[in-house]
Amino acid sequence: MRLIAGGILLLCPILLIGGIAMLAQDRGPLSTAGGIAVLASLICLFLGAIIWAVVSPILSPKRINVRFAWLKGMNDELLGELPEFPGEH
16 A cells, blocks of 8 residues: 555656646647646645555554653564663563
8 A cells, every 4th residue: 555655656746747848838738638637746646645644654652651651563673773772671
């Protein structure tokens, strides 16, 4: 699903540039198609961002005390790069 959102977001600039180029021609139907392409690029940008935000993993607190927070949803690779915590577990 994240790949689909990334593809949609990559399509947006192509549609936007093509739509602006067609609008610059100002030749009746080509100009209308350019307007539609610009509108479609804005819709793609909006939808892609929403899909990306929904499917992205979320880091959330599992438990919090005065000094520490235990987090849920952290990537194991990133967690492995952190130094060992010397305090209480």
